[in-house]
Amino acid sequence: MNDIVKAVILGIVEGITEFLPISSTGHLILVNQFIAFDEQFTKMFDIVIQLGAILSVVVYFWKRLFVFKKVNDSYLQSQTADLWIKSIVGVIPALVIGAMFAKQIQESLFNPLTVAGALVAGGIVLIILENRKQYEKISSIASLDYKTVLLIGLIQCLAMIPGTSRSAATIIGAMLLGCSRLVAAEFSFFLAIPTLFAASVYSLFKTGFMMTPEEEIVLAVGFFVSFIVALLVIAGFMKFISRRDFKPFGWYRIILGAIVFAFFFLNS
DSSP states (O other): OOHHHHHHHHHHHHHHHTTTTTOHHHHHHHHTTTSOOOHHHHHHHHHHHHHHHHHHHHHHTHHHHOOOOSSOOHHHHHHHHHHHHHHHHHHHHHHHHHHHHHHHHHHHHOSHHHHHHHHHHHHHHHHHHHHSOOOOOBOSGGGOOHHHHHHHHHHHGGGGSTTSOHHHHHHHHHHHTTBOHHHHHHHHHHHHHHHHHHHHHHHHHHHOOOOOHHHHHHHHHHHHHHHHHHHHHHHHHHHHHTTOOSHHHHHHHHHHHHHHHHHHHHTO
């Protein structure tokens, strides 16, 4: 298969799955069983297309993340600063735990069967969460206190297990802590920016930047496709959760996990 075609397919997979509660890492591990580059380039490619997805969040929420108005709107500026501070505070647990255990987790758990188990478990939790009576005491990100932000960041660390989904972990954690569905989803997006950026930069320095001109083109294609698809998915996801709950994603995870289990047991 042509490398450009591979880049497009993997960029689409990343763009669709990064911010939905269905695990982008899990999907990429599964897809890489059938479509992949050489091992070293695959690692760099997965990081670069993740950066494309991060950029889509910045673009979609530009007006809330950056205030460049000439008018003196101190309230809007304070809201923006508060959003950035909470996002950075929320990433602290992942930075600490990731630095301590990331290598062991990657060596032990990055395999299709772990992904399948995490997909099923996360799907069950999402369905149970949506079936319980919702207790929503936090209706805006402005009303999030820093204790809650840190707890959400701690729960986010479960996403280091491939197949769990960073988005699912933060959304589930936020809702369990009393956030509305919309606040949980929004804060998951904002928390993704420092979390994924830090992880990507660390991985890039660890992997190295050496590549051929052909590989640069493949990376650029993957980055662009991931960015465009993720931007469309974010817009659709925000509209979806304004009317629906997360149960469809829970059922999707369970079905996909069961298929993966069946495939690898039948072919082992």
